[in-house]
Amino acid sequence: MTDAAELRSRTQEFLAAHPPATTERAAFLKARFDAGLAWVHYPEGLGGLGAPRSLQAVVDAELEAAGAPDNEPRRIGIGLGMAAPTILRFGTEEQKRGFLRPLWLGDEVWCQLFSEPGAGSDLAALGTRAVRDGDTWVVNGQKVWTSGAHAARWAILIARTDPDVPKHRGITYFVCDMTDPGVEVRPLRQITGEAEFNEVFLTDVRIPDAHRLGEIGDGWKVAQTTLMNERVSIGGARIPREGGLIGPVVGAWRERPELRTHDLHQRLLKLWVEAEVARLTGERLRQQLVAGHPGPEGSGMKLGFARLNQEISGLELELLGQEGLLYEDWTMRRPATVDFAGRDAGYRYLRAKGNSIEGGTSEVLLNIVAERVLGLPSEPRTDKDVAWKDLAR
Amino acid sequence: MSTQTPQTPQSPQRDQRDLLYSEEEETLRSVVRGLLADHCDATAVLARTESAEPHDRELWKALADGMGLAGLLVPEELGGQGATHREAAVVLEELGRAVAPVPYLTSAVIATEALLACDGDAARELLGTLASGRRIGVLTVPLAAAPGDALPGVRAAGEALYGSVTGVADALAADVFLVPTSAGLFAVDAALDGVSVVPQISLDLTRPLATVTFEGARARAVGPESGPAVRRGLRAGAGLLASEQLGVADWCLTETVRHSKERHQFNRPVGSFQALKHRLAQLWLEVVNMRATARNAADTLAAGSADADVAAALAQAFASPATVHVAEEALQLHGGIGMTWEHPVHLYLKRAKADSIALGTVGRHREELAARVNLPAP
Structure with missing residues (x-):
């Protein structure tokens, strides 16, 4: 079962048997899992069909077109x-x-x-x-x-x-x-x-x-699988031009001429260029994945986005001037997901600081690029042959 | 702590560009790279820079006559290869990687594209000649001119041209000049009376500049309007220059990584120091970004996409400062040897800096983008 056409017709048959409009959400998801259409690259019986991972896109496109409910992937991302x-x-x-x-x-x-x-x-x-x-x-x-x-x-x-x-x-x-x-x-x-x-x-x-x-x-080896998958998930989605954090900034620029200054204009254009370039790099990575030739570019994507998000959100606050001195709400909450788009500029600026820390700091990622992609030698290690209990802490 | 990236609304993009290299393009690359390895090593390029013959005519013959690469952008019925900007971009990447002193960008891209904007037998005949590579054509605009800039003031009086243009790249190698005037685009044989080419001392010795002066030179009209022809030539030049810049940057990165692995100080390879590794990783990231942007520019040009102006300006606005940065870092990370005449890194720095001014500076391309993507100045 590796054929896109076959998978498409199987998905259509599934949708005919379980019309999203009249099937209860939980029942629909259970049926989808049991039909092997949850994650097609997983084995049969475990929600998949043992098909190539790239074919999931075929299933997703059919389901989306039919208005099928999803499993709220952002809520259960980990x-x-x-x-x-x-x-x-x-x-x-x-x-x-x-x-x-x-x-x-x-x-x-x-x-x-x-x-x-x-x-x-x-x-x-x-x-x-x-x-x-x-x-x-x-x-x-x-x-x-x-x-x-x-x-x-x-x-x-x-x-x-x-x-x-x-x-x-x-x-x-x-x-x-x-x-x-x-x-x-x-x-x-x-x-x-x-x-x-x-x-x-x-x-x-x-x-x-x-x-x-x-x-x-063997826990360290097992954890490598987890961490590798953490970084792989970036670059999967296709982003439109001006998607991401540059969107609200260019929106404000266009709608509010009174905010414009020459200095901000030059900096905005520079960041617009970098955001568009990063988007194209992500798109190129996606095309490599679809073609079955994943490149090492993925290791660098998060590095680039972290810096860009921080610079863009910093510029946004400055563009807003007096409004940039305000903050929406400091109330302590426990949100289930992170939502950059639905929040104010101050939140974006502060939250983006985490982008160069979470999921591997930018410094660690630079080491990974230098050693695994460029093949540069590692720093001398003093902890490799020392029992854990004897390490300095 | 999990990785969180901003979520954006998904909208399928109809105008989807192919940013990869095809198998044929990779084959083309390896053939060109092989040729350059045999004919155009760094020592030879360096020796040529101060010789009486700054252009490598044998290499040009091999690329053009031997492989037909001068005619990639010219349709087959006009004597070309009927290929696209995607293939020309791959050739330019390799020429950039070798800082090869051949008039490919000027003749096979800019002059050729300008002629493609013109109808008529004169333009068609010239296209065939340039495609064969037996003659080299150069558009007489300063190398620094960006698409949309005002044209230099060469005057046409009937079929005689008068005026002077400085900073014309590869003019010394030209057999024929394409001369924009307010009366249209003209072609002038470089060997004719009334044409003089005086070399200038150029920052980038591998793409030498000259002043071209016409004093009553006899010209043939090839197109009634200069503006669109020049714009098309320079736009393709700007878009594809990013691929040359990618080649320049890629060489700089590769050589600097190699040096950093081999060079030992403090009883360690210098590339094991985190302070240097991080800088090299940043350069790698810039090269990766440049590759996607250069492919985007080449593919939009090849597709005749409405986005080609934005893609070319974007490619230049990004690749120019990035290439200069990579070349400057390459020099610094080579230490003392990087400052010597004998080490080729200075050839790449000079090309990188010259390329950042060629076909419009970063500021000029940002202005272009500001107008095209609706981000107006105050």
Whole structure:
């Protein structure tokens, strides 16, 4: 089943049997999953058909044209983009059958328990401990920057199971039940005033060994799959010209001539050019993916967008002048998703600061480009052969 | 912490450009690159810059006569290859990578495109001649002229031309000049009486400039209107110059990465220092961005898209400062050797800087964009 035409007709048959207009949303999504049209590159029986990933676009186009409901992918982005590919690659049959369907349906939200106060860019130095007790693991530690932890049913978790070996080798990957009484989620308020993220305190949390993903001590390798998928998701969507943060700025420029100055004009044009160039680079990357030849360009996309978002949103505040001195609302909230477009310029400016930190800091991404794309040698490492427990902290 | 990028409304774009290279284009690239490796190494280019013959006529013969590349933009029925700007862009990338001293941009792109805007037998005949590569044509406008700039003031009195244009690229290699005047576009044989070409000392020795003076030179009319022909020539030139700039930048990056891996200081390859790695990674990102933008410009020109003016201005507004930045960083990251005459990096810096002024500066192209995408000045 790898043919676009065949997949298109299968989707049409499915739509005929389950007309979106008269089918209840939950029932429609369940039927779609069971028909293998959820994510066609997944195996049969797990929501897919074992087809090439690029053919998902065929299904999506048909569903969209028919006005079919979706599974609110932004609400369950961590599950779809990070947990699912990791479970698919490293999970047992039982884990795959148990987790993937409710994940895709959006019945169970996932979050990610990776970063710690003492382990950010150097994630492998993490100190949350998991100690085996018969058929379960007892976990103690603190995680941070956890989006959606307050809404999550499950978490992907990495914890230290062997402190006596070098840091990359003593980590194990688990699925953590967020309803365990030892899990405490506290909102972490950000510079925007709200709390997208949380701190998660783990106190004697008990995880059955059946919820381990991959081998004991292989957690770092398993986590690479998760992190790779985190960065792959960028560049998939096609953006129109002036999509993204440049949109509101050019809108204000056109509608409000009284705001214009010569200095702002030159800077706006420079950023318009850079935004359009970044859009074309994303489009080129997308075309490479569709053609089946993914280029290394993906590693750089996030770097470029982070800087651009920050510069554009900074210019927007300045363009607004006196209004730029105001802020919509500092009330502490816990939003489920990030929405740049629906907020004011001050929010965009502040939230964009996170773009060069989240999902790998720009500094770490520059190292990745330099070492993996350009093949430059790494800095001398002093921590490679030292047991985790002997590292400076 | 998960990656969050701004969400934007999705709207399918009808005018979708192909930003990749086809297999045929990759084949063309490797053939041209092979030829340049054999005929145009850095030492030879450097030696030629101070010789009496700044253009490499043998290389031109191989590219034009041997491979037919001078006629890529000319339809087959007029003696060309009937290819498109996409292929010409690939050739320019490779010529840029070698800073090859051949009049490809001036003759095979700018002069050829200007003639393509003209009807009539005179223009058609000239197109065939330029496509064969046996004669080199140069449009007598300053290299710095942008599409839409005012035309230089050469005057036509009947079939005799009077006036002077400075800063004309590759004029020394020209067999025929295309001369815009208010009475139309004229062709003048460079060997005729009344035509003089005086070399100028150019910043970029691999694309030398000259002053061309007409004192009653006999000319043939090739088009009734200069404006559209010049605009078309310069627009294609500006759009495709971005591919040449991409080649220049790509060479600079590749060589600097190689140098940084090989050069040891403090008992380490200098490329292992994060302070340098980050700068190299930034340059890579600029080259990646440039490639998408240059492909976009070439593809819109090839498709005759309504977006071609925006794409050309965009490509120049981005590629010019980016190429200069990459070349300047390449020199700095080579350290002392980068400042020497013997190391070729200065040839690339000079080409990069000259290219950033050629066919309009970044500011000129931003102005063009401001008008075309409705971002008016105060």
